[in-house]
Amino acid sequence: MGLGALLVAVLLAADLRYSGLETARSVIDTLLTPVYLIADIPTMISNWQDDNIRSRSRLLDDNDRLRRENLVLQGRTQQLASLQADNTRLRALLNSTALLRDDVLVGEIIGVSPDPVRHQLVLDKGAEVDVYLGQALIDADGLMGQVVEVSSTTSRVLLVTDPTHSVPVQVNRNGVRAVAEGVGSLDELAIHHVAATTDIQQGDLLVTSGLGGRFPFGYPVAVVSEVQRNPGEAFARISARPTAALDRARHVLLVFGGPAAKSPVLERPVEVASE
Template sequence: MARHFDHKLEQQQAPAFFVHGPSALARLAFFSAISLVLLAADSRLQYLASVRQSLQTIIHPLQLLANKPSQFYRDVDEYFSTHNHLLNENQQLKQRVLTQDVALQKLNSLALENDYLRQLLQTNNALVESSVVAEIMHVGRDLFTKKVIVNRGEMHKIAAGYAVVDATGVIGQVTRTYPLSSEVTLITDKSLAIPVQIERNGLRAIAFGHGRDNTLDLPYLPANVDVQQGDKLVTSGIDGVYPAGLAVATVSHIEITPDSPFARIICIPTGGIESHRHVLIVSIPSVEALQKKAMDNPDKLKTDPIEVPTKVPAKAPAKMQLNNTSKPHAPE
């Protein structure tokens, strides 16, 4: 009974004639309607992008606060890592630096040679990408999509569309930027497609994320296609998003059924999609920047690949943004 009394007391805090407010059904109708309007405005009309950005700025400090415990755990863990472990790691890193230095020396001379040959052929110089190192803040909370949030955003000159790679391969693409963080859609997401090339024979295709598990599909390839198990897929670079020649995936399974004209090819991504903490955000100069450069340098304009159709790859995907002649397998 005491509780009953309390219950009454609680309700009498509001003015007596307006105790309950609008009925539950009215509230349901009102708020459902607003939600539906929001859903439509956000998904179809993209009106709320700026609202989302400003709200995200408010949430960012909270996110940092929430990241503190795990960060603290990692810091403590690193602090108490043993001497032996550090020595081992140091040695490994030194060896890697040595081998990479040798490779880099070769690369420098090759790059010089390449530039010289390009000048001889009077073609455009290879695109120079700029890159930013970012740290993964957390994995996307939506189980239906494959996304990660990284700690670099508009303030660090990141824009939607930039490619995200790690030491072993392509990870994904920046799809949404906030002032201090950005959202990276992984290549295993259902909505992301990436133009690839088979390293062995130069065959071009488009890889789609599978969505449910961490695999990629290579759809729309005929059943008699020359793809073997273990083939390496690299970025073809014809989309103007990903630099050419980065590892994407390895073909793990090929299935050819008599009832389908297409082969069913499943690939496993080479990048450490769910294991690394640091990634590299790579940007290829935009079409506008390239055009500006061409205007500044008019003698390059006449050799622009847009005006030389033989340089344009025969099977370019629809979303091709610029012609990148730095591909090793461009048909001549």
């Protein structure tokens, strides 16, 4: 009994402090993939029903709607090519790195962490298709999170709303930089340490700033939902609502090539030993 407690204490310390058990964890995770696949069967069946059992009128409606959407989107893309060329040219003038289009891989969510305080997802893509640690995950509406664990066939994603997660953002309107932290609720992010006089308003869109070298630049993260300025406090209290459908999405996109792959990585300043 005492031996067991000691063993567990050593393991906990090893995992929390030194992350030395990553390989063991990824091997066990690979072995446990069937558990997630079996647990996913009910969802798969309901998705199959959605796909295959539909009334003719609904299909026609869908078809009509998609055709219109497609037309609108195609119209917008016509300008995209010239805008992109413009953008590259202007950036070249400014001597900054070109904004390349990111490669993406479609993944499917096959599991959610059963622990309510941990906002994690399990995806059906793993090291076999070159998913890597720290890779950004987006859905149609915005940033969802980053990969924190890769096994050979699955990977685990930490959502932006997890209390241990933070993402560097900037206000799309004026470029004010901030850090959005998860607070453990699926529809809220907190933005701490923004001076009370900073120009940030309700309804502002926050996009990834690419600082920190973890997330690619320019993906929407959240919309500011509330700004409280208390004259007695140095910082404003700001909360934002994530734009991504964190609890509804099924298909998600893994983004390849974050800023780390494109722009030179800022070297961390050499720490001067102070002792």
